[in-house]
Amino acid sequence: MASNQPAPTAPFETTSFGSEPERAWGEWNPTEESVRPVRGRHRVGKQRNGFARSSTVLGVGVIAAVGAGGMATAQDKPAVSISLPDAITDNLPDAGSLPGMGSLAADEAEPDLLASAPLTTAGMTAADAEQGATDAGEALRARILQQAEQQQNEADATEKAAAERVAAEQAAALAKKQQTEAEKKIEEARKKAEAEAKAKAEAERLAKLAASFALPTSSYTITSTYGESGSMWSSGYHTGLDFAAPTGTPVKAVHSGTVTSAGWSGSYGYRTILELDDGTEIWYCHQSSMTVTAGQKVTTGETIGRVGATGNVTGPHLHLEVHTAGGSGIDPMSWLSSKGLTP
Structure with a gap:
């Protein structure tokens, strides 16, 4: 050593x-x-x-x-x-003047001064300083509160937008419903107007027809209708429309036409057949007398005979039958109604 x-x-x-x-x-x-x-x-x-x-x-x-x-x-x-x-x-520099040393290098640094100083101001911005933040913790707290407030505002805005969207959808649905109801009412009114116009046109047409058509007799009572069944008729059912009236009551032409037959016809008694321009035939049966002959032309309402009780009858009446151009029998009540006449 x-x-x-x-x-x-x-x-x-x-x-x-x-x-x-x-x-x-x-x-x-x-x-x-x-x-x-x-x-x-x-x-x-x-x-x-x-x-x-x-x-x-x-x-x-x-x-x-x-x-x-x-x-x-x-x-x-x-x-x-x-x-x-x-x-x-x-010539040596003072330790307190060295960068980063400060009061930490001094033996006589005051504990209270060190404790009261903020730990750090890192991360603080000018906006934080303007809002009164003195350290990073307070700045962080302010930012958290600001972020929470912003998120709440965004949630409120989202909820408000959703409520407005629902309200808009409900308003649109209500408007659509009202529009549908309005269109339905308009359509109903249109159909009603069309129906009324059609009915009016039909009434006018029937009125014109009624002016050119007439009931076969007057002062009568309907006693039997077309299609009734019974043993009184050879065919098993009634083939015409019966107008019960006193004997001698005038029998008229329902429309302009030509007399094709006038005479006795068995169970029909005295019968007159009037053929109209469209080929329809009108049969007048059980007359007591006839005032026209075959080939004669007559006009609407012209007297062609009288009510009677000839043929197979139980009392005086006019038995009226309607046949198409093909020869088939049809309901006289419906045919007269189609011409604007009410028996």
Whole structure:
């Protein structure tokens, strides 16, 4: 182990490189007492502003200080304090002025001042400062509240839009329903108007026909209608329309036409057949007398005979039959009604 005592002086040896012997060095620890003035080539130059001109002296001093401190520690001896010249210490910067140090580097920093200072202002914006935020926590809280308010506003806007959409859909549905009802009423009114117009036109047509058609007799009572069944008729049913009236009541032509037959016809009694222009035949049966002959042309309402009780009858009446141009019998009541006449 090295000690802080001065190292023993080694004997000088002469080399072939020079006449001056060289000193042999061993391990030693320089101290204040052991460091001797450097002679020879390592001369101390003239100082400028308190610093040695030669860097060798400063290097030796630093090595000596480090070595002395390390070795003293290793040997449990008190460390040797190293002091710098006043010219150097006076020019060192203040620790408090170093970047990032501030009051943390000062031994006399006040605890209250450190505790009261905000932890950090990182993340704060000018808007946060304008809203009164003094630290990042308060700024974060303000942002959270602002975000919550914004989300609530968006939720309210969404709910309002949904309510408006539902209201619009309901209004559209109501408008469509009202429009449908209005169109339905218009259609019903149109159909009603068409029906009324059709009925009016039919009435006018029947009125014109009635002017050209006439009932076969007057002062009568309908006693039997077309299609009634019974043994009184040879066909098993009634083939015409019976107008019961007193004997001698005038029988009239229902429309203009030509008499094709006038005479006795068995169970029909005295019968007159009037053929119209469209080929329809009108049979007047059970007359008591006839005033026309075959081939004679008659007009509407002209008297062609008298009511009687000839043929197969139970009392005086006019038996009226209507036959188409093809010879088929049809209901006289319906035919007279189609001509605007009501028996």
